[in-house]
Amino acid sequence: MSNSILVVFAHPAFERSRINRLMLDQATALDNVAVCDLYELYPDFYIDVAAEQQKLREHDIIVLQHPLYWYSCPALMKEWIDLVFEPGFAYGPGADALKGKWLLTATSAGGKLESYTREGHNGATVQELLLPFNRTATLCGMRYLPPFVVHSGHKLKRDEIQEYADQYGELLTEFREEHISLKQANSVVELNELLPSFHPNNGGG
Numbered sequence: 001m002s003n004s005i006l007v008v009f010a011h012p013a014f015e016r017s018r019i020n021r022l023m024l025d026q027a028t029a030l031d032n033v034a035v036c037d038l039y040e041l042y043p044d045f046y047i048d049v050a051a052e053q054q055k056l057r058e059h060d061i062i063v064l065q066h067p068l069y070w071y072s073c074p075a076l077m078k079e080w081i082d083l084v085f086e087p088g089f090a091y092g093p094g095a096d097a098l099k100g101k102w103l104l105t106a107t108s109a110g111g112k113l114e115s116y117t118r119e120g121h122n123g124a125t126v127q128e129l130l131l132p133f134n135r136t137a138t139l140c141g142m143r144y145l146p147p148f149v150v151h152s153g154h155k156l157k158r159d160e161i162q163e164y165a166d167q168y169g170e171l172l173t174e175f176r177e178e179h180i181s182l183k184q185a186n187s188v189v190e191l192n193e194l195l196p197s198f199h200p201n202n203g204g205g
């Protein structure tokens with residue numbers, strides 16, 4: 001048995017992306033991982049709700065991949081959630097389309113790992129900041145997982161970014177092959193910690 005994964009991707013300035021571009025290359029290369037690039041599909045913000053709901057129905061694990069923008073996701077991803085997670089589909093009486101699916105965020109942040117602590121510059125972990133996604137998933141009966149996070153985005157060199165991208169590919173593969181249990185996933189603050197190749201990047205600003 002293996003899981004099918006849908007990566008819902010949002011980057012408003014993909015042509016300037018250093019990190020998400022390499023992460024997306026990894027996702028695109030994997031079997032049984034579908035990628036939906038929202039800014040490419042819907043540059044005018046007119047989302048095909050029925051088509052997006054069908055994609056969600058067809059996959060077991062939903063990954064929201066985006067750069068961290070003002071401690072959240074870019075606008076089109078929020079619009080996608082607002083429109084696609086409809087009552088009767090995602091929640092409310094009789095709605096069970098998303099029940100039991102797993103949802104996680106894969107994001108890149110300009111800020112370094114240490115700045116994302118209660119005591120640090122940003123005053124909270126990325127996981128804590130993503131609480132609205134956690135609650136949304138939970139309300140819809142999904143199983144919400146900690147995020148995969150690339151830190152110190154502005155300072156990373158090309159080979160360091162590639163290392164993170166490889167980790168992301170590794171993580172998607174582990175999830176696809178059901179090698180990571182819900183319990184394991186929920187035992188960490190960031191999913192990066194579950195990978196054998198993980199080493200925290202504390203550099204950068």
Ligand SMILES: Cc1cc2nc3c(=O)[nH]c(=O)nc-3n(C[C@H](O)[C@H](O)[C@H](O)COP(=O)(O)O)c2cc1C
Pocket residue numbers: 011016017018019020021067068069070071072107108109110111153154
């Ligand atoms: C509008 C905007 C808002 C941003 N907000 C944050 C933020 O809240 N926290 C953070 O760590 N980085 C923030 N950044 C930095 C981006 O997250 C960073 O440039 C991005 O993750 C790099 O990924 P990329 O190479 O794929 O573009 C922001 C950048 C922009 C343009």
